[in-house]
Amino acid sequence: MTTHFPISYTTGSNWMTTLSPLLSHHHSLPAFAIPTRQLEYRAFFPAPMHNTHNRKNVITFSGVAIMTAKLLRIREGQGEREAGPVAPEKVLAGMPQQLTEHFFTNSKGNFFCGVWSSDxxxxxxxxxEDEFCYIIEGEAIITDAEGSSETVTAGDAFCIPAGFTGTWETIGSVKKFYAIYED
Structure with missing residues (x-):
């Protein structure tokens, strides 16, 4: 029977120091560790087993690395930033610039969220794709293909479904939280 001793450490700690009692007692002990999304490590180290047939200490390894999911806070200034103009072939008026601050993509690569803004x-x-939006500041007018318009301002939440066609008009400047799902 193998006994496991869980040892947790973060990127700020020295895992060799954390493990030194085990390493000094067992000479060398392989570590199984993987980083999680929030850079926290979880490692499992098995205890030694005694092999009575040849009277040597035998270390068996059946440790399992564990990933933990953590809450991800979305704070402006901490995401991956991409700035530039709206694609020229789409522009109907003005010379709008946009800034996307991307915070999260799921493991399947079909869900994204962050903060987007434009002038x-x-x-x-x-x-x-399907997009959920929450306007943080500013104002925009969204018009569908039939000409029906909706004005959205700070505090408004709405969804734009896959298949929607129309126009987006930013009045002054606008900033929104976005969450996008693609099949």
Whole structure:
């Protein structure tokens, strides 16, 4: 029977110091550790087993690395930033610039979230994905293909479904939280 001793450490700690009591007692002990998304490590180290047939200490390894999921807070200034103009072929008015601050992509690569902003301008939209939006500040006018318009301002939450076509017009500037799901 193998006994496991869980040892947790973070990237700020020295795992060799943490493990020195085990290493000094067992000479060398392989570690199984993987980083999680929040850079926390979980490692499992098995205790030695005695082999009575040849009277040597035999170390068996059946340790399992564990990944833990953690809450991810979305704070401006801490995501991956990408800035640039709206694609010129889509622009109907102005010279709108946009800033996307991407915070999360799921393991399947089909869910994304972050903060997006733009300055004044109007451009066409064609959605192949579903998007949830929450306007943090500013104002925009979203118009569908039939000409029906909705004005969204700070505090408004809404969804734009896959298949939507129309226009987005930023009045002054606008900033929103976004969450996008793609099949």
């Amino acid at each position: 004044a301008g109007k451009w066409t939209l064609t959605y192949s």
